Amino acid sequence: MSKSNNVYKDAYNRGLRLLDETKSLPSEPELGTLLGVSRTTIRTILARMEETGLIAWNKRSKTVLRAPRPDDFFPEEETDTLSQIIERSFMRRLLAGGAEAGMQINELELAREIGVGTTSVREFLIRFSRFGLIEKRRNSHWVLKGFTRAFALELTEIREMFELRSAAAFAALPQDSPVWADLDLLEEEHRLLAREIATRFNEFSELDERFHRLIHRASHNRFIVDFYDVIAMIFHYHYQWNKAQERERNEVAVAEHLAYIAALKSRDLGKVDAACRKHLKSARHTLLTSIPDRAALPQQ
Amino acid sequence: MSKSNNVYKDAYNRGLRLLDETKSLPSEPELGTLLGVSRTTIRTILARMEETGLIAWNKRSKTVLRAPRPDDFFPEEETDTLSQIIERSFMRRLLAGGAEAGMQINELELAREIGVGTTSVREFLIRFSRFGLIEKRRNSHWVLKGFTRAFALELTEIREMFELRSAAAFAALPQDSPVWADLDLLEEEHRLLAREIATRFNEFSELDERFHRLIHRASHNRFIVDFYDVIAMIFHYHYQWNKAQERERNEVAVAEHLAYIAALKSRDLGKVDAACRKHLKSARHTLLTSIPDRAALPQQ
DNA sequence: ATAATGTCTTTTATCGTGAAAAAACATTTT
């Protein structure tokens, strides 16, 4: 099978949306930057668009002939990266119970189960290992450390250390820094979401991530910024799994964010520290309550 | 070439040293745990020892016939892991100048240069990426971020945060914790080294790592413990490269460690904090002075 | 002369394969 052409398919789908907006497409390099792919892929896309009668293509002229129909799009699942597919399968296994700490992870078995080569699984596990949930035994299997209470506590300990420092750095940024404008925009989005929280509560997690990443970036420290990947991954899957009181939780979190933003804007370090601590405390609480108690039993 | 048998060769070399000590070898499973390899490898080793006339092997009896000679050992370089080989080559390139920030890293070229397959290089780069020195562009090349002043500052910022916390946790450990015995042992080793610093100064870095890892372990936080890998890697290569005033530097560091150990034993948090800060400050200074100024120029 | 298109080359992503090493199972020895 070698390599799937998901990059092409995903870019094609996104390209279809451009057809609605204009009567003719821009140049190939321009499309490349627009869709974030190389010209090679753009040309493959254009070739297919021509073939399916979506556009007339002759050198520089790329005229839109008709609007894309639903069946012009490639199926969503064909646009996923292999590593996304592996990650999803792996996390499903991990969260869908039966994943006791200390359990062995078998590359070959995982690969067969997902239907991919072992190389891809190996590479995924190596990348995944930095999240602290698995560990490699040299020349042998991986060991699952488990999504335990201990893990959550260790994660939040670092998170709190990093975010308090980043928040302080943020508040100390000069008034003319562009981050203040970014913060204003995020504040506005929070206000909008707060108003319609009853229906849009599930949009919070995406906003949450953008907000915290903005703050962490103020640390100007790659290790702090990169660590947010761990948090984001955990929260992403965690919230997919645990939907209890999602609306209430998010409503509280939005309010806390707004208080946090106000504190940042006040540039009063004491207030920032207090607002940040308060939010992190409730975030930790939410994460901890969602972990089954079984996992709190002594490990190893 | 498939897979080199370096595990066997390394275990064989270590196994040879056992022959000096006894007249007959223990059971296969026992040898396995002793050398940290599987029985399969043990049996391959025994087979060769028999073949070269080192032992007489018949089922349970493994009698030593003669002492190993220098030429019985496999050459050192054949006992290295592939990832060690790749890491060394890569770091040599990186430190031996000509590695400007922003430079592209080519998997294929690296693999050809080192004489290994691309898969191994890919896996190495993925593992290496957590050190924050390289970054991947999706579907494209890796980018070298460079061993710059900024990198050193970001690294030490985290190190200081983590170590201060670990040191405080260490000092708070109950008197009957086994770590105090470990600390006593390390203290003794430091005293011995201090006495013979003139000749043994190059043994410090190994002691340094053991000392700091002991302290970090007191945090009981996997992210803190794991982060020491980054520090250890940087210091390892950094000190190989920069030998200026090595003796003096290490002499100072040993004295600082002894003061740090005394502070820990006093269990006075104020003293611990002061001693830790003092040592970390000079460690940072040493690291920073060794980075060429060119690297301090504005990046990107 | 600049920027696009057309064409060719290189690199990345992924697989299947095979030897090294581990692990599991069967048999023998104490």
Place this chain on the structure above:
DNA sequence: AAAATGTTTTTTCACGATAAAAGACATTAT
């Protein structure tokens, strides 16, 4: 019967090969 040895199976590690995607070079159009 517990622990060792003997034998077989499974898994990991690393490679070369190949399609997808990126990138480089050549040519053409504005």
